[in-house]
Amino acid sequence: MMFMKVLYAFLVGGIICAIGQVLIDKTKLTPARILVLFVTTGAVLGALGIYEKIADFGGAGATIPLTGFGYTLTRGAFRDVDQYGLLGAFTGGVRAAAAGIAAAIFFGYLVSVASKSKAKR
């Protein structure tokens, strides 16, 4: 059972990344735009209840790609709306994604300060 979960994570995560690669190769979208597109798509698919099904099947294959970040934001917003009403639309997303956002800022800063860029360009 655990093995199947890993296999599904590989397949779903791989497919999501492959879609990103096709977009990079076939359109003029830059990586930054791909990431914005993916996080927004994840938020919308999450709102439509579609991403939940992908995540149930794909596990980390759905939650590790940036679409999963959008899905987490939306899920949090819905959850907080259920609990706190309209205010929840504002508190829920960031609350649900807080660990990821804070870790990205904190570790991102620490590593940036501690490391040296190999002079490129």
Add this chain to the structure above:
Amino acid sequence: MGKKMVKDFTHKEYRDYVEKKSPKSKVLANTVKAFVVGGLICVAGQLINNFFTSRGMEKDTVSNLTSIIMIFLGALLTGLNIYDNLGKFAGAGSIVPITGFANSIVSPAMEFKSEGYVMGVGAKMFVVAGPVLVYGISASIIVGIIYYLLHY
């Protein structure tokens, strides 16, 4: 003069040129690489997830811890100049996972460190992460408001 021409060429024209020249098989090869590397990064996430789940942790705790560890690894591998090399091979396979989000924070921050710790590191961390947060959080607020209007 010469420099300027090179710069103009690297943007749109270069892309069109590459598009014209690159055979279909190259797109396919890139896609396969992105699929494999992206899939493997997700497998790493799933293994971390499995580990914490097997220790009886709650679902939300597990996914938060998994995100934190993956982001840490993405940042660390960028700092060690490994992740950007992986990116040259894997393309979207290393950009789309959350490790790529961490990479998008660390990579420009390292590169522009010479501009100082505030406007260099502090500001450049958000060159890509900023837009992601702007659009992601805004989208979640909009769908949250719509959800509220539909259900309450």
